Amino acid sequence: MSEMSRRRLLESVGLIAAAGTLPAAARAGQLKSPEGAGKMKLDLADFQPVSMLHVPETKIARSRYPVIDIHAHLSIRAKSMGGVGVGEEMQFLSTPELILPTMDRKNIRLMVNLTGGSGKGLIEAIQRFQQPHPDRFLTFTEPAWERADQPGFAKFQAAEIVRAHDAGARGVKVLKTLGLYLRERISEGPLVKIDDPRFDPMWEACGSLGIPVAIHVSDPEAFFLPTDRTNERFEELNNHPDWSFHGRDFPSNAELLEARNRVFAKHPKTQFIALHVGNNAENLTYVSECMDRFGNMTVELAARVGELGRQPRMSRKFFDKYQDRILFGTDAVPNGTDTPQQIFGDPLYEIYYRFLETEDEYFDYAPAPIPPQGRWRIYGIGLPDGILKKVYYENAARLLKL
Ligand SMILES: [Zn+2]
Numbered sequence: 001m002s003e004m005s006r007r008r009l010l011e012s013v014g015l016i017a018a019a020g021t022l023p024a025a026a027r028a029g030q031l032k033s034p035e036g037a038g039k040m041k042l043d044l045a046d047f048q049p050v051s052m053l054h055v056p057e058t059k060i061a062r063s064r065y066p067v068i069d070i071h072a073h074l075s076i077r078a079k080s081m082g083g084v085g086v087g088e089e090m091q092f093l094s095t096p097e098l099i100l101p102t103m104d105r106k107n108i109r110l111m112v113n114l115t116g117g118s119g120k121g122l123i124e125a126i127q128r129f130q131q132p133h134p135d136r137f138l139t140f141t142e143p144a145w146e147r148a149d150q151p152g153f154a155k156f157q158a159a160e161i162v163r164a165h166d167a168g169a170r171g172v173k174v175l176k177t178l179g180l181y182l183r184e185r186i187s188e189g190p191l192v193k194i195d196d197p198r199f200d201p202m203w204e205a206c207g208s209l210g211i212p213v214a215i216h217v218s219d220p221e222a223f224f225l226p227t228d229r230t231n232e233r234f235e236e237l238n239n240h241p242d243w244s245f246h247g248r249d250f251p252s253n254a255e256l257l258e259a260r261n262r263v264f265a266k267h268p269k270t271q272f273i274a275l276h277v278g279n280n281a282e283n284l285t286y287v288s289e290c291m292d293r294f295g296n297m298t299v300e301l302a303a304r305v306g307e308l309g310r311q312p313r314m315s316r317k318f319f320d321k322y323q324d325r326i327l328f329g330t331d332a333v334p335n336g337t338d339t340p341q342q343i344f345g346d347p348l349y350e351i352y353y354r355f356l357e358t359e360d361e362y363f364d365y366a367p368a369p370i371p372p373q374g375r376w377r378i379y380g381i382g383l384p385d386g387i388l389k390k391v392y393y394e395n396a397a398r399l400l401k402l
Helices: 003-018 024-030 096-106 119-130 153-167 197-209 234-239 253-266 275-279 284-293 312-321 346-357 385-399
Strands: 067-072 075-081 084-092 108-113 137-139 172-174 183-185 188-191 213-215 272-274 297-300
Touching (some): 067 385, 075 119, 096 108, 096 346, 153 197, 253 272, 253 284, 275 284, 312 385
Parallel strands (some): 067 108, 213 272, 272 297
């Protein structure tokens, strides 16, 4: 056996043992240097260090106060073209019967299915979740992007929002489709700008109806940088190369956020929920400036406890200052597997609760052996009861007019 394949074998033994009880130091000790001496080599993917910190571990099986999860995906459009969801046909990811026991265990009063689709698909989504359990599930509708290149779209889409509202939709969800996928000929041509005036009647309709727009704009800053050794989300981008928006004809992260801000400014009567901590959780100073500028902007937490929890002091101040405008959300997807930070279930909620309720040190932000969004861990911010109640429930209840 060559020294190289022997090393691989030892590494693979180390990897199997990693699932067991062997501490990292012992596993690393099994590695042999290819030269027989000096530095050892270890693939990044095989590195699973076990923290030697002896610090309190608080298990929060149930939130201290009832929760509204404003950001879940219980259905998605069945078809897509170049990243743009098309058609009214929906794919359902779960049933109320499968979800409610977890919700009850975790103290989740209400879950909002953001991706409820449009037209017939929306009616189905409402019938499936919201109609039988109106106090447990709400549904948002989505724009019919595939019609965005047709004359009359602006009027049609505004009227469609009114129809969706009549059918029971409680808000509008805009995926990052707008800004990053939707093109002038749907999947071809130049990208359509977020502040394109053809959407103005739609934003205005939401304002008139008093329903919020949950909007995802751009993505983590690292997704706009080369996937190289300096990228803090290298492994995540390596696992999902299609999440990279570096190069090609993509606008920068900053340009996308500025276009979004122009929409917020132009439609002050419309309430916007800027998802994923305003899509800039890495830069809370920027998010704060936006919050100060736009009274119609709220944020939610989904899939960003990894960001908030690695800057616990900044985060704690952010929660203090904007305690009336932060909503609880997770981006939970039932039966999702390739994004551990989004898998609907007990472990997901326990992490969010631990981050918000405890001052625990240095714990995983996702139920996964390797931190899926980047190689770091997080710290709890131990919010006081008054802020917890607002973030868990009251802020969302006010926005949803419950
Ligand atoms: Zn989402």
